[in-house]
Amino acid sequence: MTARPRHIAHLHLHSHAAPDEGRHADVTDLLTGITPHVQTVSPDAVQLDLTSALRYFDRSPYGLVQLAQLRLMALYGIESSAGLAANRMLATMAADASAPGRATWVPEEEAAGWLRSRPVTGLPGIGRATATTLGRYGLHSVGQVADTPAATLQRLLGAGPARLLAERARGHDPRPVVPLEPAAHLVADLVLDRDCLDPEGHHRAVLGLADQIGQRLRGEGQVAGRLSLTVRYADRSSTTRTRTLPEPTGHSPALAAALLGLLAALGLQRARVRAFVVRADDLLPAVGAPRQLSLDPRDARAHTVEKAADRARHRFGPRALYPATLADDHAPHRERKRYP
Numbered sequence: 001m002t003a004r005p006r007h008i009a010h011l012h013l014h015s016h017a018a019p020d021e022g023r024h025a026d027v028t029d030l031l032t033g034i035t036p037h038v039q040t041v042s043p044d045a046v047q048l049d050l051t052s053a054l055r056y057f058d059r060s061p062y063g064l065v066q067l068a069q070l071r072l073m074a075l076y077g078i079e080s081s082a083g084l085a086a087n088r089m090l091a092t093m094a095a096d097a098s099a100p101g102r103a104t105w106v107p108e109e110e111a112a113g114w115l116r117s118r119p120v121t122g123l124p125g126i127g128r129a130t131a132t133t134l135g136r137y138g139l140h141s142v143g144q145v146a147d148t149p150a151a152t153l154q155r156l157l158g159a160g161p162a163r164l165l166a167e168r169a170r171g172h173d174p175r176p177v178v179p180l181e182p183a184a185h186l187v188a189d190l191v192l193d194r195d196c197l198d199p200e201g202h203h204r205a206v207l208g209l210a211d212q213i214g215q216r217l218r219g220e221g222q223v224a225g226r227l228s229l230t231v232r233y234a235d236r237s238s239t240t241r242t243r244t245l246p247e248p249t250g251h252s253p254a255l256a257a258a259l260l261g262l263l264a265a266l267g268l269q270r271a272r273v274r275a276f277v278v279r280a281d282d283l284l285p286a287v288g289a290p291r292q293l294s295l296d297p298r299d300a301r302a303h304t305v306e307k308a309a310d311r312a313r314h315r316f317g318p319r320a321l322y323p324a325t326l327a328d329d330h331a332p333h334r335e336r337k338r339y340p
Contacts, residue, residue: 005108007050007061008177010091011068011080012236014100015044030075034068037177044191044232044275045095047088049177062105069103086111089173092124096236115171116143123168127239130157130165145169186224188212189277195234196273202263209278210259214252217280223248225282227255229262234272241265248284255280 013027027046031038034057037049050064057064065082072078082103083094090111094104106114120142121131133156139145145153146169153162167173188209196202206229217224225248232238241262249255259278 004051006086007054007064008085008088008091009048009050009061009065009068010041010083010088010095011046011048011065011072012082012095012098013044013046013072014079014081015077026076027072027078030071031068033071034064036179038179039177045092047091047177050084062103065103065105069101087171087173088175088177089124089168090115090171093118093122096122111171115169116141116146118142120145120169121237123165125168126165130161133157142169185283186213186216186220186222186280187277188216189275191275192273197270199269202268202273202276203260205273205276206259206263206278207256209276210256211252213278213280214250214255217250217255217283218286221286222283223250223286224255224280225284226280227258227262228277228279228281229259229266230277230279231263231266231268231271231273232275232277234274236274239266244282248282250286 028038028040031046031048035048035050035053037052039047041047048068050061053064054061057067059067061084065084069080069082072080079100081095081098081100083091083096083098083106084103085091085094085106086108090106093115094106098104118141120126120134120140121128123142134140134145137156139148145165150162150166153166156162157165190205190209192205196205213224224245226242226244228240228242230238230240243258243262245254245258
């Protein structure tokens with residue numbers, strides 16, 4: 001029995017409003033009316049496996065993608081750029097090549113030729129450091145990487161990364177579209193009004209998200225054991241870094257320190273940043289979570305101040321108090337109190 005060819009769609013969502021979890025839930029509910037195989041990709045994308053929906057709707061894969069784009073625009077005013085291909089990686093790259101309101105279809109029989117001409121930086125997960133290393137050896141296109149012997153790639157990148165790069169350069173990606181994430185998590189994201197090149201602006205954005213995710217963790221009585229920081233750039237590429245915390249925590253300063261460490265590791269300098277996403281994973285109930293005792297009285301004072309600030313926010317609203325380092329973000333609201 002021959003397996004049916006897969007048809008995977010990737011939709012970038014272009015919205016003036018910042019993408020929050022409620023909006024992602026609305027989009028997911030809408031698109032599950034087309035296929036139950038829908039996976040959100042933070043901060044502003046969604047993937048669909050259309051394979052099982054073709055017979056029901058009696059449409060071509062491209063027609064189903066157009067239907068999804070039309071419903072998003074008609075019901076939520078969300079314009080999208082879409083990619084359609086035989087796997088998730090190719091669909092993502094096709095969406096990156098599409099203008100808002102358009103869709104790019106890469107049929108399976110044309111995928112190899114289409115992929116060879118793409119720049120190596122277009123492969124998902126290829127960071128700037130890897131691209132720079134490949135460029136030093138004249139490997140700028142996906143086709144050039146695909147033609148490079150495996151032993152050469154291993155000497156340049158190491159065995160694991162070289163094997164993964166070779167598979168991607170040949171257009172292989174067996175990952176399925178997973179409707180539900182197996183682990184609980186919290187996400188806080190920020191879409192900037194304009195591309196930000198200022199390192200200080202990057203720093204402040206991450207501080208604000210750390211404070212936001214800390215408030216939510218404490219409000220839900222949870223602590224996080226792992227943090228991820230995703231930075232999305234003006235060219236729609238993105239980079240993600242992840243760090244396991246020394247101990248699970250919901251303390252905003254500890255979260256901020258870890259996230260700023262991830263930001264520093266990215267070495268953005270003058271990068272044109274469009275959005276930041278912070279994700280907290282490995283969530284545990286705060287009650288009973290392990291915690292290293294500290295003899296530093298400043299640590300106890302910081303926790304005491306944080307609890308008082310949380311009580312004030314609960315009574316007067318989430319913006320009643322905010323960190324002094326974010327004071328300029330609240331400039332029109334001088335009557336609010338600040339805490340150090």
